[in-house]
């Protein structure tokens with residue numbers, strides 16, 4: 001069997017309030033009826049799945065060949081669909097007909113510009129590929145694709161080195177997805193919330209396999225959000241996306257970058273702004289679990305934060321789930337607070 005020649009990554013996140021996901025649903029999942037559009041080439045199909053990209057992504061699109069794969073990022077940290085490229089076509093008129101009308105959300109800049117670099121897809125499949133794990137393998141730091149991208153030779157090389165082929169890389173990533181083992185994660189959440197042993201500052205690197213660590217890391221997120229009732233520990237915000245997903249994130253007090261443990265006592269639920277201020281050292285917490293704000297009184301950010309200085313955190317009901325002093329001390333030390 002010949003290997004896949006290339007992989008394209010396409011952002012279509014449901015959380016963007018832009019209608020992109022709606023277009024994804026309409027023109028990829030539902031597919032369009034080619035008899036309604038004279039511009040669509042004869043593909044001998046009743047329904048055809050079609051997508052397009054803006055001129056900024058033209059260079060990626062130009063390298064696209066039939067048989068290449070596209071992965072669609074529609075959910076936080078997840079590529080939920082894969083498809084095979086059938087053919088491509090540049091067509092402004094068709095792009096305008098397909099992707100300019102919808103009645104919710106605001107009009108995105110992308111759409112003002114149109115998506116004239118069109119491609120047709122076949123074999124659209126539901127998959128569950130953990131974006132963080134895939135990006136890790138190709139050497140990307142972010143867990144989401146910033147724009148429509150073709151994997152460079154270097155990034156493909158990384159996958160081939162690790163898995164032997166691109167086909168196998170996709171197969172393994174689809175298989176490793178933690179979503180495939182919900183019972184394993186709920187068990188790990190239980191373990192994390194029941195943890196009684198003295199906390200360890202860092203995560204053991206030898207004790208777990210890569211898959212186990214991923215399960216643990218996902219369970220950590222869920223356990224922290226549950227413990228804090230999806231409430232920001234600093235400001236008490238409980239914002240949700242239109243789809244009902246919480247804005248709050250599970251922050252590590254002693255950070256993941258230092259290999260901080262996936263222990264609920266090393267966790268805090270924080271809204272995006274407070275997560276950022278916590279990770280960058282604008283704020284920390286005292287042993288009494290009160291907010292400490294860095295004293296940089298000239299700064300705008302300081303002004304946004306100062307009212308929280310000395311305030312008690314919004315903490316989990318269960319005292320066992322509250323931040324442990326070994327982690328908060330290290331966080332203060334790390335940021336010189």
Ligand SMILES: [Zn+2]
Pocket residue numbers: 232233234235236237270271272273274
């Ligand atoms: Zn907050």
